[in-house]
């Protein structure tokens with residue numbers, strides 16, 4: 001084994017929306033080679049690390065040839081000759097080479113491609129699966145999947161305000177049983193939509209986006225689909241929501257359909273929904289800079305359900321620290337490309353775990369066949385992963401990776417309801 005970095009090469013590939021993104025290959029002295037591919041969000045938070053794009057006419061301005069050059073011409077010459085397992089040191093150099101607060105010079109997409117590919121190469125050189133290399137003997141938990149199966153908000157052309165409705169098969173005994181429950185519920189939902197003459201075309205994450213009359217109709221449909229699959233709502237399969245409230249926020253209040261609500265009125269609405277439906281997790285219930293509103297939200301609901309900050313925290317240790325200090329939530333969404341390096345992502349997860357907060361490892365709406373997040377969730381025992389519907393290959397790739405890890409490593413336990421205990 002010799003994990004000295006010998007080669008770093010970036011190339012432009014396509015993501016699941018047909019937009020260009022970055023893939024990075026790292027070659028080591030001992031002949032090991034590994035690739036990593038970078039995802040891309042659509043409903044991005046204002047405080048995320050910056051994804052650099054070329055502008056101009058090519059690919060409608062979305063090309064990443066400049067980012068490729070940043071990797072090949074700026075980053076690679078500095079890292080060649082270093083040991084791939086020095087992840088912290090390599091990530092620190094990436095931050096220094098970029099030199100900006102939000103990674104806007106080289107691009108979070110350049111930094112993350114290198115950071116992840118170096119990690120994959122080191123794991124391969126150590127002849128360990130990625131989750132074991134990262135988590136060592138402490139990696140022991142397979143996550144509960146949170147599967148986005150129905151869409152509203154900015155992601156759909158209907159009268160539904162909430163962006164993502166997820167099914168949560170936490171009552172399963174194993175990960176594979178959880179995937180079976182999810183798949184059967186997804187197909188039952190498709191059957192219900194067809195019977196009612198509703199649209200069954202799917203969106204970017206594989207969820208349906210039928211023309212419904214409001215959020216309660218969406219929730220009713222999900223409960224019915226769970227039952228039709230022969231499962232018990234709230235016991236076998238619960239529900240989770242991503243409101244993506246940034247999209248509803250206009251000048252101090254929230255717009256739902258024709259109504260305008262204050263943060264407190266919106267919180268009261270969530271309380272009604274939680275009473276009526278088996279909802280266990282609420283993501284981005286309020287907007288990314290409404291810290292006071294979030295404090296009220298946590299006071300009102302934090303004892304009953306999981307409150308997840310996505311656009312609020314953007315996987316950024318300093319925003320998470322503020323959240324911990326001000327006690328505004330009890331969970332974080334973890335997206336590697338929101339912050340841009342593996343080490344900062346792991347630090348974000350350590351900080352929240354120390355306080356007993358939950359971490360939900362997440363895909364982006366623009367994805368590739370990369371399965372790093374599946375290994376990351378096992379390595380860190382996060383207990384929860386959100387990576388879309390159980391259809392569309394770029395989503396299924398993550399679930400399949402977890403199914404294969406489960407089959408290969410019988411020492412791992414499915415997180416089940418324990419993942420939601422506070």
Ligand SMILES: C=C(OP(=O)(O)O)C(=O)O
Nearest residue numbers: 041042043044363364365
């Ligand atoms: C996955 C999400 O969407 P995007 O990647 O578009 O931010 C999300 O909002 O949680």
Ligand SMILES: [Mg+2]
Nearest residue numbers: 242283284310
């Ligand atoms: Mg979100």
